[in-house]
Amino acid sequence: MSVDAVVSGSSQDTYASMAERAYHEIRDRLIMLDIAPGAPINEQALALELGIGRTPVRESLKKLELDHLVVAYPRRGTFATQVDITDLAAVSEMRTVLEPLAARRAATTARPQSRQALLTKADQIEQMDGGRESNRALMQYDIDVHRLIYSAAGNEHLEETLVRLDNLATRIWCVVLDRLPSIEEHIREHIDLLRAIASGDGDRAAELALQHAVHFERSIRRVL
Numbered sequence: 001m002s003v004d005a006v007v008s009g010s011s012q013d014t015y016a017s018m019a020e021r022a023y024h025e026i027r028d029r030l031i032m033l034d035i036a037p038g039a040p041i042n043e044q045a046l047a048l049e050l051g052i053g054r055t056p057v058r059e060s061l062k063k064l065e066l067d068h069l070v071v072a073y074p075r076r077g078t079f080a081t082q083v084d085i086t087d088l089a090a091v092s093e094m095r096t097v098l099e100p101l102a103a104r105r106a107a108t109t110a111r112p113q114s115r116q117a118l119l120t121k122a123d124q125i126e127q128m129d130g131g132r133e134s135n136r137a138l139m140q141y142d143i144d145v146h147r148l149i150y151s152a153a154g155n156e157h158l159e160e161t162l163v164r165l166d167n168l169a170t171r172i173w174c175v176v177l178d179r180l181p182s183i184e185e186h187i188r189e190h191i192d193l194l195r196a197i198a199s200g201d202g203d204r205a206a207e208l209a210l211q212h213a214v215h216f217e218r219s220i221r222r223v224l
Contacts, residue, residue, distance in 0.1 A: 018052045023060035025050060030069045030080055031143070031167050032136065033174045041070060041078040067164050069171075083171045085224060091168050092217040096210060098162055103193065103209035106152035107202040114152040115198040121145055122194035125187060135177055138187050143170060145190045149197065149209075172220060179223040186212075186219065 026046060029035045041061060047054045061078055064070045072078045106114070125141055146166045150159040177183070189212050196205040 019056040019059045022046070022050055022052055022056045023063050026057070026060055027064060027067070027069060027167065030064065031170050031174075032139070033083075033171065035080045037080050037082045037171075037175075039080045041080065043078075067167060069167065083175050085172060085175070087168060088172055088217060088220060091165050091172070092213065095162070095165055095169065095213045095216075098158065098165070099209040099213045100206035102150055102153040102155075102158055102162055103197055103205040104202040105155060105158070106149050107197045107200050107205040109154045110152040110197065114148070117148055118152060118194045118198045121148055122191045122198070125194075126191050128187075133184070135183060138183050139170065139173070139177075141187050141190070142183075145194065149194075152197065169216065173216075176220055176223050180219065186215065189215065 026035075035041070043054050043057050043061070047057045050057070061070055061072070065072055065078075069081055070078050071081050106118075110118070121141075121144060125145075128138075128141070143166070147163065150162045150166075153159060173183075189208070193205060193208040193212060196208055
């Protein structure tokens, strides 16, 4: 292999890494509403903030459009999508089917390293002081838990679909967060779920995952 080929391969890897980092960072800002719904997306400003070029940012925005987190209009630019509360029913309908599936798969197929990560996260949640944790910190626990479970399920197509749905659900949650009395109970529901998956109890994991998804929708609807 020539030196030029090695350098070219290294450059491609670096570019891919930057694009992936841009995608994840911008995605999380959109999910947590740090970029407000309907706000214009300034590629140059994001590139400067992230310390990367505009091209990786542009590529990440194309992926985020597929995730329904941004929308591009010809000659107008790219904007964060609005949060449509009416999407809750459709998102919840899919999550009540797929969340139990992912939990059951994770319980039966997860590798030892994934099971340990699930137990570690369960311990972190059990030891947290909800009275001192901000709602944002509590929501980060929720995001982390779901992504761990989806990954542990070992089906990349299921994982991709559930991450996208969970992102949309989290945006809806953020919109009504100030109207919710507390989300600590919702976060602590994950403890038994995580331990059921780690122990290989697929039936129990699926049951708890369904309860969690249903509880989420009901909590949102109570404050709408």
